[in-house]
Amino acid sequence: MDNKSGCFLFKCGGKKNKHVVESSENKIETSSALVKQSIEGDAYDYDLVVIGGGSGGLAAAKEATALGAKACVFDYVKPTPIGTKWGLGGTCVNVGCIPKKLMHQAALLGEAVEDAKAYGWQIPDAENVKHDWAAMREAVQNHIKSVNWVTRVELRDKKVEYINGYATFKDAHTLTATTKQGERTVTGKYILIAVGGRPRYPEIPGAVEYGITSDDLFSLENAPGKTLVVGAGYIGLECAGFLNGLGFDATVMVRSVLLRGFDQQMAKIIEDSMTNKGVKFLHRCLPKSVKKLPDNKLEVEWSNDKGESFTDTFDTLLLAVGRRALTKELNLENAGVVTVQDKIDAVNEQTNVPNVFAVGDVLLGKPELTPVAIHAGKLLARRLFGNSTLQMDYQNVATTVFTPLEYGCVGLSEEAAIEKYGADNIEVYHAYYKPTEFFIPQKPIAYCYLKVVASLEGDQKVLGMHIIGPQAGEMIQGFAAAVKCNLTMTTLMQTVGIHPTVAEEFTRVNITKRSGKDPNPQSCCS
CATH class of the missing domain: 3.50.50.60 (FAD/NAD(P)-binding domain)
Known part of the structure; x- marks a missing residue:
């Protein structure tokens, strides 16, 4: 082990790969009876065994096979107390991001029906327009089932074995599961925990x-x-x-x-x-x-x-x-994996057991977001099987809350920035704005608001960006890339906006909270 970097070197497929784990001074000791410290020369059924067929686990397995590894995925959905169950793909596809966004869109379309009248659309009997829950539900579920099917086909095409069974640890390299065909036991050189969570x-x-x-x-x-x-x-x-x-x-x-x-x-x-x-x-x-x-x-x-x-x-x-990580059901004690209140305190996705990794919502202190799990899973597979050393960066991850007026953000909140840097060392630029879409029909602008939290030093590095308004999710994605590239207020204010869009409001923000000036817009082009 390299004491400077806190790294283990493993051999995999003839290539050296570096896996960063905890530094030597706070490394968790694990019983040697549970874990082999070197896996070189051992024969296993698979190079990578993934527990959990959600976004992160599937991404890792597919990337692993693309790099020449042999991989399998265990996935099994325990029904909810009222009996709801679903197919392959995890929370996001089946009971999370995708159906949520579709129903959010359904609600927005209902509002758009009302807005259309102000633009001259003649909608017969508009006052009696009703929503059909059953029709929406069927459309949403049909889409989900199509994604389930495509996911299974993709695993087959990429030569990832899918095992419909609830896997638990027998030891650090061995998993057992009950399937329709009976009990299945497999061994893996590396094990990836990607079981996500379920509601409390x-x-x-x-x-x-x-x-x-x-x-x-x-x-x-x-x-x-x-x-x-x-x-x-x-x-x-x-x-x-x-x-x-x-x-x-x-x-x-x-x-x-x-x-x-x-x-x-x-x-x-x-x-x-x-x-x-x-x-x-x-x-x-x-x-x-x-x-x-x-x-x-x-x-x-x-x-x-x-x-x-x-x-x-x-x-x-x-x-x-709230949600809980599904770690208690895995018999992690058989592998020696340590948890903290159901979460896994991994370093660069590596648990305290060298050959056991984790991605997604089971990780302690990491964003519980589908794209985060996907990206972390891919990077992990490349480090294990592709001679890569690139680590997942969990900082400045953008997200959006899909409330009727969406809230998109990236970076630090105002409270977090004050706590980290002090109120005297940050500047908060803010503005209310009126989307063009809110002129016809007239809608209140009291809830369309943005702020940029910046450092006071130099060119004022942007620490956080926040916006509430229509299509906030689409806007914040682009600005997230800029923040990852160390965006400054100087650069932001020199950026020419696209008119008339909501996103351009970020390029026009110039009033600080400290100034006490009115942040309300004077005109559509002010």
């Missing part, structure tokens, strides 16, 4: 029996009706947003703050914009129990921070109180 259920009477989660919502047979969403993270807010947009009564129960971990000024604007559209919020509240009534309605009891109790009836209780 609050420990209250009736939650598991009568509540649903995002694992169930997108394939729900019947329209959800009046819905209580418990949880104000991005999943809860996105679901409440599109449910409201589809015409359903939606209420969000907030334990503490909205969008914990995100910029809190932006979170407050998101709340205000959703309230303006009809979503209701219950602040400082916790659910206490759920009961099913004779008419199949759900009676939910909750209390606030003053100890007061309340009850109301709903058609659907959607639980969005």
